[in-house]
Each structure stands twice: as structure tokens, then as C-alpha cells.
Amino acid sequence: MTNSDFFAFTDTTLPVREEQQAAFQNAWQFLALPGNWFTGAERVAIAAESRKAYACQLCQQRKDSLSPASVTGSHDSSGLLPVAVVDIVHRCITDQNRITQRWVDGLLEAGINGHDAQGEYVEIIGVVVLIYSIDEFMRGIGAPPEPLPEPLAGEPSWYRPPNLETETGFVPMIPVDGNTGDEADLWSEMTANVLRALTLVPNNLRHWKMLSDQMYVPLPFMGQPGLETGRAIDRMQVELVAGRVSSHNECFY
Amino acid sequence: MALRGNALAKNREIDIRQVRTEENADDGGIDCGRELNSFVDAFMSHDEAQLSQAREALVNAMGAAGMVEAAAVAGNFQRMVRIADCIGIPFDESRMEMTAGVREELKLNEFQSAENTFKRS
Numbered sequence: 318m319t320n321s322d323f324f325a326f327t328d329t330t331l332p333v334r335e336e337q338q339a340a341f342q343n344a345w346q347f348l349a350l351p352g353n354w355f356t357g358a359e360r361v362a363i364a365a366e367s368r369k370a371y372a373c374q375l376c377q378q379r380k381d382s383l384s385p386a387s388v389t390g391s392h393d394s395s396g397l398l399p400v401a402v403v404d405i406v407h408r409c410i411t412d413q414n415r416i417t418q419r420w421v422d423g424l425l426e427a428g429i430n431g432h433d434a435q436g437e438y439v440e441i442i443g444v445v446v447l448i449y450s451i452d453e454f455m456r457g458i459g460a461p462p463e464p465l466p467e468p469l470a471g472e473p474s475w476y477r478p479p480n481l482e483t484e485t486g487f488v489p490m491i492p493v494d495g496n497t498g499d500e501a502d503l504w505s506e507m508t509a510n511v512l513r514a515l516t517l518v519p520n521n522l523r524h525w526k527m528l529s530d531q532m533y534v535p536l537p538f539m540g541q542p543g544l545e546t547g548r549a550i551d552r553m554q555v556e557l558v559a560g561r562v563s564s565h566n567e568c569f570y
Numbered sequence: 571m572a573l574r575g576n577a578l579a580k581n582r583e584i585d586i587r588q589v590r591t592e593e594n595a596d597d598g599g600i601d602c603g604r605e606l607n608s609f610v611d612a613f614m615s616h617d618e619a620q621l622s623q624a625r626e627a628l629v630n631a632m633g634a635a636g637m638v639e640a641a642a643v644a645g646n647f648q649r650m651v652r653i654a655d656c657i658g659i660p661f662d663e664s665r666m667e668m669t670a671g672v673r674e675e676l677k678l679n680e681f682q683s684a685e686n687t688f689k690r691s
Binding site: 330331332333334337371408409410413414416417418421439442445446447449450451452453454455456457458459485486487488490509510511513514515525528529531532533539542543544548549550551552553554555556557558559560561562563565566567568569 | 572573575576577578579580582584598600601602603606607609610611613614616621622625632633634635636637638639640641642643644645646647648649650651652653654655656657658659660661662679681684686687
């Protein structure tokens with residue numbers, strides 16, 4: 318299948334905008350390509366694993382327990398990925414608001430996939446949130462999840478940005494004034510912690526922005542309340558949906 | 571916060587408590603607010619029958635294009651929370667003071683993920 322064969326929406330009469338369709342196709346291509354720390358095949362396997370998390374018995378038991386650490390066992394997984402990778406994927410989907418610095422430090426210390434554990438952690442999260450947000454959109458409109466792309470060949474880049482800070486989150490990220498050199502395009506003047514969060518793998522943010530432009534509002538609109546995008550939903554309606562989803566997720570941010 | 575900012579920009583009076591999940595008595599001053607809230611609640615419940623019903627009601631209220639956009643925003647914010655929580659980022663300092671009232675009003679400081687902000691304060 319070529320890139321344009323995905324997200325054709327031929328089975329539905331729903332008016333998915335061409336720009337949305339293109340953003341999803343672009344995301345699928347990004348998913349299939351080698352990343353910084355994982356091959357295309359591993360990235361697609363991570364995406365496939367994320368689709369197993371909701372039905373996972375261990376995740377359900379952990380979700381129901383006072384502390385996720387009190388429940389041990391194995392995830393219902395494809396078996397294609399290291400145990401640590403599977404654990405990160407499932408936790409990100411089913412129990413993200415109980416992820417702690419301690420848990421992440423433990424993972425990093427034990428190692429994840431044999432290379433740069435911090436980079437691997439961030440790349441896994443980047444892949445999971447990308448596919449999950451699109452899968453959730455599809456579920457929202459009543460469409461089945463899109464088949465995953467065929468992985469593209471090649472080695473990871475092993476790229477770690479040179480300019481990083483460690484004071485903000487569980488893992489390093491590009492600092493506010495770090496939009497220089499190869500990372501100059503990441504933001505212009507203003508940024509925010511949520512924009513910088515996944516920048517240990519800078520392409521995460523590049524693709525985050527493409528998707529966010531089509532699934533929320535384009536970045537330039539964010540600082541201009543009341544300015545309408547011309548879409549079939551107004552800015553207050555957008556923020557109502559955003560706020561209510563975040564409230565369900567107990568998202569403080 | 572962004573909801574209030576957009577309402578102020580449009581000189582509209584809204585009930586910001588509409589974003590909290592226990593509130594859905596009326597539209598809160600937002601066009602199709604009830605249908606949007608019901609759609610989000612059904613979406614987050616993972617009850618496909620409830621979601622199907624809420625989707626249909628939303629299409630009737632806003633049109634199919636509006637429902638598609640609402641689903642896109644919902645999907646997007648399923649991503650945002652996971653980025654924030656998995657990386658443990660605190661709320662940006664520059665916005666803490668500005669949002670104090672809203673956080674208090676909506677009891678957001680009680681959320682578990684607030685810890686990533688307050689442990690650093």
C-alpha cells in the first residue's frame with residue numbers, strides 16, 4: 318500500500334477534511350520510518366502493542382489497585398517486543414497519570430532496548446501517543462482503526478540532540494532557548510513545557526505539530542482566543558471538548 | 571483557561587464548570603454544549619452503544635462535520651494528557667498565577683497529576 322491508500326475513508330460519508338486525511342497519512346509514514354532509537358519494524362510493533370493495552374488483564378488489575386506496583390504479572394502482548402517496552406506502552410495507554418519519576422528512573426536504570434534508555438523511552442511515548450490519538454479519533458467517528466503501515470527499512474539515526482536540560486521532566490528535553498542548529502525549526506519565540514516534553518526525539522514535536530494543527534487548532538491560533546479557524550466547530554466548542562476530555566483524564570496540565 | 575479566554579474574546583458568558591464531568595445540566599452558554607459533553611462522556615466511557623447514540627445526537631445538533639471535528643479534538647487531548655503525564659512535566663510557571671482562579675474553581679489542584687507541578691514549587 319502506498320501512503321495515500323491509508324485513511325481513504327471510502328467506507329464512510331463523514332466529511333473528514335483533506336488536511337486531516339493528509340496529516341494522518343503523514344503520521345503513518347512517520348510511524349513506518351526508522352526513528353532515532355528504533356527501526357521502522359520496531360516502531361510499527363510498538364504501535365500494534367498499543368492496540369492491545371485496553372484489553373490487557375494485567376492493566377485492568379493494576380488500574381483497579383491502589384498502587385500499580387502492587388500487582389505483578391505479564392501483559393497480554395504480541396510478544397514481539399522486550400518486556401520493558403511493552404510495560405511502557407501499556408502504562409502510557411491505561412494508567413498514565415500514575416507514572417512517577419521513580420518508575421521511570423527504574424526503567425532507565427534497568428535499560429529498555431539496549432541503547433540510550435532515555436531516548437528509547439521518549440520515542441516509545443512519541444509513537445504511542447501518535448497512534449493512540451488517531452485511533453481515538455477513528456473510534457470517535459465510528460470508524461475501525463486504520464491498518465498499520467508496512468515498516469520501511471533502515472537503521473535508526475541514533476541522534477540525541479546536543480543541547481538538553483534535565484530540570485523539567487522525568488527525562489531530558491531541549492531547553493526553552495534550545496531552538497538552534499538542527500532544532501531551530503521546533504519553535505519560534507514562545508514555547509511551553511508540553512511542546513518541549515518529547516524533544517529528546519525532536520521529530521516527535523515536528524509530527525505533534527502537524528497532527529495538532531488538524532486535530533485541535535493550528536499553533537498560531539492558540540495565542541489568539543476567539544479567532545475562528547473556519548472549521549465546523551467554534552473555538553469555545555473546541556475548548557469545551559478539550560477541557561472535558563482532560564477532566565475525565567484528570568489532566569492537571 | 572482556554573475556554574474562558576475564548577468566551578471573553580467573544581464577549582460570551584459561559585459556565586466554565588461545564589468542563590468538569592459531573593456537570594451537564596445545560597449547555598453552559600456554549601452552542602451545542604450539552605451534546606458535546608454527552609459525546610465526550612460517551613467517548614471516554616468506552617461504551618460503544620452510548621457513544622453511537624451520542625454521536626448521532628451530535629450530528630443532529632452540529633452536523634456531521636462538527637462531529638468529526640469534535641472527535642478530532644477528543645483524540646488530540648487523549649494524546650496531550652499522556653505526553654504530560656508520561657514525561658512528568660509541570661505546568662508552565664508563567665501560567666500558574668494566571669490560572670489560579672480557574673484551578674481553584676474547577677478543583678484541578680486535586681488531580682493526581684498536579685503533583686508534577688507542586689512537588690517542584
